[in-house]
Amino acid sequence: MNVAVVLFTSDLRLHDNPVLRSALRDADRVVPLFVRDDAVHRAGFDAPNRLAFLADCLADLDAGLRKRGGRLIVRAGAVAKEVRRLVEETGAGAVHMAAGVSGYAARREEQLRTALADSGCELRIHDAVVTALAPGRVVPAGKDHFAVFTPYFRRWEAAGVRGTLTAPRTLRLPDGELSSDPLPARNDVKEVSPALADGGEGAGRKLVTSWLDGDMGDYADGHDDLAGDATSRLSPHLHFGTVSAAELATRAQEKGGPGGEAFVRQLAWRDFHHQVLAARHDASWSDYRPRRDRWRSDEDEITAWKTGRTGYPVVDAAMRQLAHEGWMHNRGRLLAASFLTKTLYVDWRVGARHFLELLVDGDIANNQLNWQWVAGTGTDTRPNRVLNPVAQAKRYDPRGDYVRRWVPELAGVEGAAVHEPWKVKERLDYPEPVVDLGEARARFERARGLD
Numbered sequence: 001m002n003v004a005v006v007l008f009t010s011d012l013r014l015h016d017n018p019v020l021r022s023a024l025r026d027a028d029r030v031v032p033l034f035v036r037d038d039a040v041h042r043a044g045f046d047a048p049n050r051l052a053f054l055a056d057c058l059a060d061l062d063a064g065l066r067k068r069g070g071r072l073i074v075r076a077g078a079v080a081k082e083v084r085r086l087v088e089e090t091g092a093g094a095v096h097m098a099a100g101v102s103g104y105a106a107r108r109e110e111q112l113r114t115a116l117a118d119s120g121c122e123l124r125i126h127d128a129v130v131t132a133l134a135p136g137r138v139v140p141a142g143k144d145h146f147a148v149f150t151p152y153f154r155r156w157e158a159a160g161v162r163g164t165l166t167a168p169r170t171l172r173l174p175d176g177e178l179s180s181d182p183l184p185a186r187n188d189v190k191e192v193s194p195a196l197a198d199g200g201e202g203a204g205r206k207l208v209t210s211w212l213d214g215d216m217g218d219y220a221d222g223h224d225d226l227a228g229d230a231t232s233r234l235s236p237h238l239h240f241g242t243v244s245a246a247e248l249a250t251r252a253q254e255k256g257g258p259g260g261e262a263f264v265r266q267l268a269w270r271d272f273h274h275q276v277l278a279a280r281h282d283a284s285w286s287d288y289r290p291r292r293d294r295w296r297s298d299e300d301e302i303t304a305w306k307t308g309r310t311g312y313p314v315v316d317a318a319m320r321q322l323a324h325e326g327w328m329h330n331r332g333r334l335l336a337a338s339f340l341t342k343t344l345y346v347d348w349r350v351g352a353r354h355f356l357e358l359l360v361d362g363d364i365a366n367n368q369l370n371w372q373w374v375a376g377t378g379t380d381t382r383p384n385r386v387l388n389p390v391a392q393a394k395r396y397d398p399r400g401d402y403v404r405r406w407v408p409e410l411a412g413v414e415g416a417a418v419h420e421p422w423k424v425k426e427r428l429d430y431p432e433p434v435v436d437l438g439e440a441r442a443r444f445e446r447a448r449g450l451d
Contacts, residue, residue, distance in 0.1 A: 060200030098129035204237035311433035314393035
């Protein structure tokens, strides 16, 4: 009996999963395994919103496996130790898993190789499972990664993504009983955002179909419309791998049109950040392009930003959406990040950490490198650009509907005046701005040596 272990990580799906397909091709019996990693807990990465979404994903994955004759084995502890223990229990000849790009993923792979070194069991790492294109698939001459998106995107388009795989019809476990911890349950997780979306491959695939057949056509023109919310909301499913980035790119390309093209470009941006982090693990905590910043640290201002009480309605609306949904509109993320790093001139790591505490799609590559992009310490070719929250709000929320949705104190303010409540004559239960925009911009320019 030939046995293989499939170690699920950020690929919690049955459709288009090269890891699972390869194991089924090479072995008679396959053991699906998920390890609740102690290292994730110690690092504080197991935020409530992601734990709740993960519980949905694991329950859905287990249900899908059971329909095919298998089930999900759940263990808790150090990944290398738990995998080695399962290999010894089953006599597995191979462990299959998806490649990661973070420093954590690199350490996990090294620990697994060490743990399996004398076991006679091979560790097989599969690329292009978490991303549409493998991080090292396209590189510039003489370098290990692209530092600018546009040339990367040209090569990304020319390379093309891999073919899509169907879900397996059957799966057989080894003979004998395998112990498993109980599946985690969403209801057991405390402090979850009230409107957190449902997780799992079933929910993800329904969302994909709805997106491709419906709102994606308006994406090119509407993806920055804050009130319209013409975004896919697929980022949590991409983060947990309940939806395949390669399959999504292929299907969006097949749909075509301006919406499909714009959406595929965003998937390429996601791959771009993954290939940067794969080459520069330290970019998750160190400036990719140092600017010699001497960041401010005003705790009152930081608290006002976190709680949506800055006095700038569009920023506050975005931060309140984050707290309520565990998710934030893409334009809102840009505005909230620019306000913290350039208007308040606070270290991007403070904002990135807060986002990771709440975002259900909190992904190290995308979260940290997007924050660096906005802060001007990352791959942005215009590092000193400052987004004016009032001008941006008038452009992307012209009627103020987004602000009124999330800042009820301003519900009675009509039209675009909602973006400048300090000009409204009526007394409002809403804070005064924490900083003057003109003074803040001048301070930032002095700090960057631009004055």
